[in-house]
Amino acid sequence: MNDRMTTPWGELALARHPEDPRERLRAWDASDAYLLRHLAEQGTPLSGTVVVLGDRWGALVTALARHRPTQITDSWLGQEATRANLARNGVEPGSVRLLTTQDPPPERIDVLLVRVPKSLALLEDQLLRLAPSVHADTVVVGTGMVKEIHTSTLQLFERILGPTRTSLAQQKARLILCAPDPSLERPVNPWPYGYDLPEDIGPLSGRPVVNHAGVFCADRLDIGTRFFLRHLPETRGARRVVDLGCGNGIVGTAVALADPQVEVLFTDESYQAVASAEATYRANGVPGHAEFRVGDGLAGVPDGSVDVVLNNPPFHSHQATTDATAWRMFTGARRALRPGGELWVVGNRHLGYHVKLRRLFGNSQLVAGDPKFVVLKAVKRG
């Protein structure tokens, strides 16, 4: 959906990435609009290094492009949307510096604008990474929908940056106003977080997993993933396996440990996830080859080049429930698989993935099920 946002810096045409005519989700919300209104009304000096953390689809940096902001995001899709939105609004691409959550942050930050992320852990990690670049005169303003800002969110700003208060709510959005105190003794960054997996989960039993902040189920083994680990395919004879939406890389690492002959491609749209997958893989000293790639599903993977795709699809996109990503992942898997290749999917039983698989592949087999989860297999027919 291509929609328009009115800002004090002009009207913007904005869209998510990839653009999907059936998707009715906007590329900005009331919290983006509130933050921009606040900056204009307060006459906030937007000089020096302006950093925008967590800008979802690039609305904030597109509006503020003339102030040459730096965007920091964990999302490859968010970064692509930003590039497209800058172009859509005639902004020269060099006006905005695009960094990821894995890049070293700017050395000095004069204005820090934070679109509060869904993950409190990611906020904690990023504020701790940015704090040394913040000084007593840095303007710090956060924004988010009321339902996304909790006492724990404000406590993070308080503990890491300095005294914090919130604004009145407007259109169900709220601002976080923080006065940095560089003398504050900051906590040690607990991220990345590593722990040893439980026993009885196959090749990875008792082995280490590494999680960067914000990764899916970063502090414990997800029960769906656990179910998947107990029912992974025998990959003998397979050359190339994809861990699609790899998160911390447990699934692909388990396959690589069981069969060192296979080459695993770990891919995810989150920079934190791909970094975690690589760290998990390395921590387990797996022999063999692996590739780590940030991107949208299987985009860029050649047609017919893959033997097995393993997938635990996401069903949320920034708070909104959507199955668009799962559908795109399954479609991409069908294209990337060789004839006879297999897509293995784990999901909540109620999500009904077998219907989608049957529509796309013409078949779907139940490999395993319990009252909550199913593991399904679809074979690409020649």
Ligand SMILES: C[S@@+](CC[C@H](N)C(=O)[O-])C[C@H]1O[C@@H](n2cnc3c(N)ncnc32)[C@H](O)[C@@H]1O
């Ligand atoms: C339910 S988690 C599964 C993580 C891991 N495979 C596991 O089973 O623990 C889904 C993963 O898909 C990733 N993801 C979401 N959208 C994606 C996309 N368009 N392309 C690739 N990965 C995506 C998320 O970042 C997340 O890591």
